[in-house]
Amino acid sequence: MGTTIQLGDTTVDVVRKDIKNVHLSVHPPAGRVTIAAPSHMSLDTIRVFAITKLGWIRQQQTKLLEQEREAPREFLDRESHYVWGKRYLMQKTESDEPPVIELCHRRMHLRVRAGTSREKCQAVVENWYRQQVRRAALPLIARWESRLGVKVDRLFVQRMKTKWGSCNPRGRTLRLNTDLAKKPPQCLEYLVVHELIHLLEPTHNARFTALMDHHMPQWRSHRQTLNRLPIRHESWGY
Numbered sequence: 001m002g003t004t005i006q007l008g009d010t011t012v013d014v015v016r017k018d019i020k021n022v023h024l025s026v027h028p029p030a031g032r033v034t035i036a037a038p039s040h041m042s043l044d045t046i047r048v049f050a051i052t053k054l055g056w057i058r059q060q061q062t063k064l065l066e067q068e069r070e071a072p073r074e075f076l077d078r079e080s081h082y083v084w085g086k087r088y089l090m091q092k093t094e095s096d097e098p099p100v101i102e103l104c105h106r107r108m109h110l111r112v113r114a115g116t117s118r119e120k121c122q123a124v125v126e127n128w129y130r131q132q133v134r135r136a137a138l139p140l141i142a143r144w145e146s147r148l149g150v151k152v153d154r155l156f157v158q159r160m161k162t163k164w165g166s167c168n169p170r171g172r173t174l175r176l177n178t179d180l181a182k183k184p185p186q187c188l189e190y191l192v193v194h195e196l197i198h199l200l201e202p203t204h205n206a207r208f209t210a211l212m213d214h215h216m217p218q219w220r221s222h223r224q225t226l227n228r229l230p231i232r233h234e235s236w237g238y
Contacts, residue, residue, distance in 0.1 A: 002016075003043065005043065005046065005047050007047075007050055007051060010033060010054065010057060010058070011033065012034070012035055012050050013032070013033065014034075014035050014037060014043070014046055015036050016037050016039045017036050017038070017039065018038075019038055019203065020038060021038070021205060022038070022041070022046070022049055023035065023036040023037075023204060024050070024053055024057070026057055026060035026061060027162050027163075030061075030064065031060065031061030031064045032162075033050075035049070035050060037049075063227075073122065073125075074118060075090065075092060075110065075118055075121035075122065075125065076090065077089075077091060078090065081108050081182075082182040082183075083181060083182065084181065084182075084183070084184060084185050085182075085184030085185070085187075088103060088108040089107055090110055091107045091108065091109050091110070092110045092111075092112070092121075093109065093110070093111050093112075094112060094113065094114040094115075094116070095111050095112075096113060096114070097111065097113075099111060099113070099124045101125065101128040110124070112124060126159060126178055129179065129181040129182070130157045130158070130178045132181040133157045133176055133177075133178060133181045133188065134157045136181075136188055137155060137157070137176055137188060137192060140188065140189050140192045141155065141174065141192055141196070144193055144196050144215075145196065147215065148197065148199070148200065148215065150172075150199040150200060151172060151199075152172055152173070152174050152196070153171065153172040153173060154171070154172070154173045154174070155173075155174050155175075155176070156173065156174070156175045157176050157177075157178055158176075158177070158178060159177070159179075160175065160176075160177040160179075163175075164176075164177045164179075164187075164191050164226065165177060165191040165195045167195035167196070169198055174192075174195050174196070175195075176188070176191060176192075176195075177191075183225075183226055184225060186222050186225065187222055187225055187226040189216075189222070190216065190219055190222035190223060193215060193216050193219065194212065194219070197211045197212060197215070
């Protein structure tokens, strides 16, 4: 059952679950705050916990609000687009053939039919990004499955508005954000490892951190790289 608590101008969404520990999260892009708490914990106890974390919450919200946003994309010639952390200039051509995207000499060549709308161009580009993430993620998943002794049954790559990735330990499914194709390759590997370790430890507790430290000692650096890069320009929903 969900509820909210108000701490000054900060609203905290509270969800009680069958868990042992309290989990506090500040979500991009605007800094929405959520707390997942054990089912038996009283709302007063949760409020006290949130108050003790208020300084950290506001610090995280400030970081998110100051994070650089991408300019809205119009899919025009010489517009900047990013692929695996590198900048490409778009070169758009029209042809009576199926749409295609190719990279060559720091150019992203977008070929579409005459009269293709901006929305359709966006769909073509996002589908291409989705393919890039899937193609790059599959060998990473296979490698880390072997190292961690886990198994993923299904991989989904999709446009995600509040997360870079997620894992369902019960269903052994992994979801990755399409926009990871814009970030440096090490960001994708960090997300893969992060989510696969959730198959061993579903929560972000001390054991989870210890597993990350053991298998990917540089994971904090990769997370910082991911979080300081520009994020998509849009009004993200929740």
